Amino acid sequence: MKKVFPILVVLTGILLSYALYQALVVAPTEQTMGNVQRIFYYHVPSAWTAFILFFVNFGASIAYLIKRRPTADIIALVSAEVGVVFCTVVLVTGPIWARPVWGIWWTWDMRLTSTLVLWLIYVSYLFLRRFSSSGETPLLAAALAVLGALCVPFVYFSIWFFRTQHPQPVMGGGGSIDPRMMHALLINWLAFSCFAFLVCWSRYRLEKLQREVDHAHAMKSLLEPHGSAR
């Protein structure tokens, strides 16, 4: 396993540079929006990656509630952390694009609002993990993750109804998309997914080591004779 990691790092690096080339050079410039449209190749793949990671978090939390394996808990933690980072990228790149194209930084449109609420739910998950004492964290976090994931359909449904009551800003036009643009988008998505996987993996190893160190410290202080600590 230790040999696979550096290979994956190199592969992801190559893939990311190729995706960057595709997005900045190969993909044609959009007619009305110009070059600012290229942020789309980072915005959309980040969103997809974040959604996948939140889904992994849900699955791992359910697995932890049933089997109580520490591995499932670490996967849940890692996917939520990296998912929040990618979701933040989505929320930051969105306004950068919206300002020149729509003329506004933010609008309470359905997708924007529901992504923001999703981000809030998973940030509260990370807060819980940070504030609870270590022994109980996995179970409490898994319970919250299940509730949070169940909340997602309600969020989408309610905000969809809420926002379709009002006139919507024109989303970046329907219709057909240039195949080269589609290609760049998919390559970027692949590269971002590999990158996310890589980050998750190294974070997973870090968390596992951290827990082993904590465990060793606890054992050491238990086994040490009284008084010698002073």
Next chain:
Amino acid sequence: MSAPTGITRATLLKDLRLEWRSKDAINSMLFFSLLVVVVFSFSFDPTAEESRQIAGGLIWVAFLFAAVVALNQTWAREIRNQVLDAYRVSPAPANSLFLAKTLGNFIFVTVLEALMTPLFIAFYRLHSLGPEWQLLLVAIFGTWALVVNGTFFAAMSLRTRSREIMLPLLLFPISIPAILAMVQSTTAILNGEGARFWIVLLATYDLVFTTVCLLLFETVLNAE
């Protein structure tokens, strides 16, 4: 079947009796929501005809913040003298305790709403253009959505550092669809528009979250 309901009734009656004698929760909730009403009245003209457009949001924000005050006290008194630990080692089903606490909070918040609503009507000169009985439905479903999640998350935040801050941090994001439905339906009814979608959404939300809370409560109570 009779044992769990017996435990629920005993716990509920105990909580109600404690509250009747101390009136801690209800007094602090009342005063808190009164403060919210007064502070909000500075931010816009409360007697204008347009205030009907924001009254729904205002009422529910006041009740939401006030409910957090009561929810934070739910489990706090069970910590003293290790009552909660005693409950955990007893064979009593955890869900009986959860239901009792949820029902208790539901009663407290409902009493608060019944006392505060006339004040809202007077202060903001409200009168409903739609059918009033629908407001009653929204109040029941909305309050249940708040207290069922609130009681669950209060039990959860009991295990964390700085638990009083933790409860709103956990409760508000998950409650956003319910809050949206409560605010939108109240505003729609006050303006004489249809609110059927929101009431159905709220009822579904209640059903789903009550079920999941009941399924997970034992795990959360016994987590270590």
